[in-house]
Amino acid sequence: MKLNFNKVQGLPVPIELFEIINQSLTGTPLPKGDFNSVTLNFRDPNYSSDNGGYHPVEIRLEKQNELWQLVYITDFSYQGGTFPELVKEIDVCFISKQVFNVFIGWLQNRNAKELLTLFISNFIAYYANDCYQVSVSVD
Template identity: 50%
Template sequence: MQLNFDKVQGFTVPVKLHKLLNRELAKVETPEQDLNALTFNFRDPSYSAERGGYHPVELRMEKHNDQWQFIYMTDFSYSGGQYPELEREIDVCFETKRVFSLFSGWHNHCDGKALVKLFISNFIDYQTTNAYQTTINFR
């Protein structure tokens, strides 16, 4: 299965990310039925609140008119004192063209573009060093 991406999204998505997702998808067996949604989960198995590591990232895509569109891309990190929990640190909502940052709240499209670019660029770099194990959920 090869994903055909909608090139017009709420935020610019580099071709490197398209290629990365297609490579990850090629590694798994895809269901026979028509798919309408994919959720990629990227996890560093050694990541913990105590030791740190690479933050988990989740990316959701949905199919519209034979093209795959990005819905959201979220970076999670441990937060909290004695009993830390995973919370979203960066949340890119492609549909509403808004970005959430744990440290500064919601940003509009204009204000969030630099953060999105940095987030995606860093994620691609981490994934190319095999920092993550990937799972894909099909719908």
């Protein structure tokens, strides 16, 4: 399955990200009939609070007028001392055009775009190095 994207996302998104999404969907059995959202989960099976590794990333898309729109991209990491929990470290909301960082809070404008650019370029590099296992769910 190949999705057609709305390329105007409100925040800068390189074409490589859309290619990764479509590549991840290739060969994925999807239900017959209509569905209006797709969630992709990218996980490093060796990532843990003790050993580190590549943070899990979740990407959600929703269908709008035959085109697919990015809703969010979230990077999770273990945070906390004795009992670390998996929390949102970076959360990109394309609806509000804001980027959240666990250490700074909500960012807008230039700061949001700079963090998003760095985050996505790292994600693309990690994906290219085969660091993730991908799972897909639809609603």
